[in-house]
Amino acid sequence: MSEKEARNTPETGATTGSEIVGEDKVDLEQELQESNVREVLDKLDRELIGLKPVKTRIREIAALLLVERMRKKVGLSAETPTLHMSFTGNPGTGKTTVAMRMAEILHRLEYVREGHMVAVTRDDLVGQYIGHTAPKTKEVIKKAMGGVLFIDEAYYLYKPENERDYGQESIEILLQVMENNRDDLVVILAGYKDKMDRFFHSNPGMRSRIAHHIDFPDYTSDELLAISRLMLDDQNYRFTPEAEKAFEEYIRLRKRMEHFANARSVRNALDRARLRQANRLFKSGGSLTREQLMHLEAEDILASRVFREGKLDADDEVSIVEDDDRGNNG
């Protein structure tokens, strides 16, 4: 207040013009440093393989918020940009992971106050009886305030085959909050592409309130291999060179089979390989070196049913081991 008044006084009036320029100049570099957002973006680049369009969009959003912050500093007011998003993509393409990062980025840029993420599905929002849905949805929304509300498989909220489905009520409350409480929370809807498209088609209000539609592409084989290396590294495991070759082959074969869930399938395959490694070490007995404990051998991977499929009919025991891929697909 007083600063503004001082500027308007006639004595200083002549010099204010140049002063404003000098004083109000904001340094992009410094701003970037202050927000620590570069750190998060670099981490995103390092830890998330592939996903080019996603990363580009996140950079754009970060840039927009940063510029918006600087504009605010020099007194160029604008309405806060809406940041509700929809993430579409096949299973295992990293939608939840990116949403969590998003919460962190938005927090660093002071767009949301707390930076936590509340992940929910239809069950958490929609009640079982009349009058049960609104309090349930509101409770979830209140918990998510100051952070990000992540609605997984959002298209289940809308069930056109049942006119009296309570999902519609939940959608209406969400729409209202997305409009009125833009400063308080960011809503991210996630789901498979085709089903989300149908969902938006029948809920045009939802579509128009979401500014960013981000599509998560499938990973290439090379990216999946890079992901597997990263996953193993996190758990202090390594491939032997032969094992890596075997796993490359595994990915190639697995991709062509049904129920392939990108990074999730890779994680499951690695978990099973760890199981086999443990079993192999157990059988061999004796003393083990650090190296032995760390390395996955080719045989740990080649034991998978994926390789034997053509030659051998899947016996029961193996199919149980492989089944969890399908279980996680939902």
Next chain:
Amino acid sequence: MMTNIGNRITQGQFSFLPDLTDEQITAQIKYALKNDWAVNVEYTDDPHPRNTYWEMFGMPMFDLKDPAGILMEINECRKTFPNHYIRVTAFDSTQGWETPRMSFIVNRPKEEPGFRLIREEREGRNMRYTIQPYATDKPEGERYG
């Protein structure tokens, strides 16, 4: 009797101060959330000081991170009961406390008529005194216009 200037009732925290602004309420709630207390919104139209159990508006709110959700609930309650007393309480569930740790009024009726002094003559020229809110002459729900 039992009232201060303007007949404003004084219960809980900050009740001798002018009404809190939404900003100040937010700051208080933030403090409660920082301490992991569950915050609820309650209302009543019986201002008697011994009326400790007020009606709860909606559900108690657990696991919130940000005061915006509670402020939303307060405003909802103000819309439903513009002329009631509304207070915010913060409940501490840690063992040994298990009690409200904060309680303050966030909404009052426009007119607060105050309290009537009632004298009762007992045996041996003894006097007994009690108070009664003027508002409670009317039935519940019709007390403040």
